Amino acid sequence: MKKKEFAVIGLGRFGGSVCRTLSEQGMEVLAIDINEDKVNEYASIASQAVVADSTDENVLKSLGIRNFDHVIVAIGDNIQASILTTLILKELGVEKITVKATNDYHEKVLKKIGADHIVHPERDMGERIANNMISNNVLDYLELSDRHSIVEIVANKRLHGHSLLELDIRAKYGINIVAIKRNNDIIVSPLASEVIYEGDILIVIGADQDIDRFESEVVGE
Numbered sequence: 001m002k003k004k005e006f007a008v009i010g011l012g013r014f015g016g017s018v019c020r021t022l023s024e025q026g027m028e029v030l031a032i033d034i035n036e037d038k039v040n041e042y043a044s045i046a047s048q049a050v051v052a053d054s055t056d057e058n059v060l061k062s063l064g065i066r067n068f069d070h071v072i073v074a075i076g077d078n079i080q081a082s083i084l085t086t087l088i089l090k091e092l093g094v095e096k097i098t099v100k101a102t103n104d105y106h107e108k109v110l111k112k113i114g115a116d117h118i119v120h121p122e123r124d125m126g127e128r129i130a131n132n133m134i135s136n137n138v139l140d141y142l143e144l145s146d147r148h149s150i151v152e153i154v155a156n157k158r159l160h161g162h163s164l165l166e167l168d169i170r171a172k173y174g175i176n177i178v179a180i181k182r183n184n185d186i187i188v189s190p191l192a193s194e195v196i197y198e199g200d201i202l203i204v205i206g207a208d209q210d211i212d213r214f215e216s217e218v219v220g221e
């Protein structure tokens with residue numbers, strides 16, 4: 001399979017972290033920033049790093065940006081540059097564009113011009129941390145939509161020694177346990193006969209209100 005090629009525009013904390021992680025995962029990454037110091041910082045991390053102004057269509061064309069599988073626009077403060085860059089990428093026919101939004105207005109415009117995926121790192125991380133703080137049992141959480149999530153919940157003694165069949169979680173709560181982490185193992189798609197032990201980490205998918213109900217009635221103290 002061909003290695004996926006990414007381009008990251010804007011090497012601030014967010015873009016820099018995306019660039020570093022993709023590179024560490026062995027992906028081909030072109031790092032772009034208008035600031036030469038930033039580009040030098042990432043020269044040895046990314047496959048290639050170039051100084052460029054992404055609001056210049058000809059520059060993006062000459063970099064062959066159209067051929068990248070996924071372009072991430074991580075320009076934060078300069079909303080105008082972020083929007084213009086996204087618009088140019090869209091017009092050049094880039095297949096997948098992810099953009100960091102700074103506020104709701106920014107997000108609205110990005111949606112209108114066709115950004116495929118919009119992220120709000122500070123807001124999303126704030127929600128995630130707050131949700132983790134509310135419950136001692138919830139370790140991590142991934143929002144799938146406004147009303148659905150995947151959550152990691154620690155099983156307590158109330159669940160200990162019972163099989164999924166006995167607990168009948170799907171019928172009672174309308175949620176699914178898609179995997180169980182136990183010590184260093186992970187049981188993916190556990191069978192109904194699988195027995196849960198205290199301390200197991202249950203990876204649960206479902207509607208937020210159903211997960212909350214499960215957590216407070218069954219797992220919470």
Ligand code: ATP
Binds near residue numbers: 011033038054075076
């Ligand atoms: P973070 O919070 O992730 O650190 P930020 O929201 O503060 O980022 P900025 O610092 O505004 O974001 O921008 C991120 C990077 O984008 C900066 O390194 C900046 O030099 C770069 N950048 C800004 N405008 C352009 C542009 N037109 N072309 C390329 N890079 C740009």
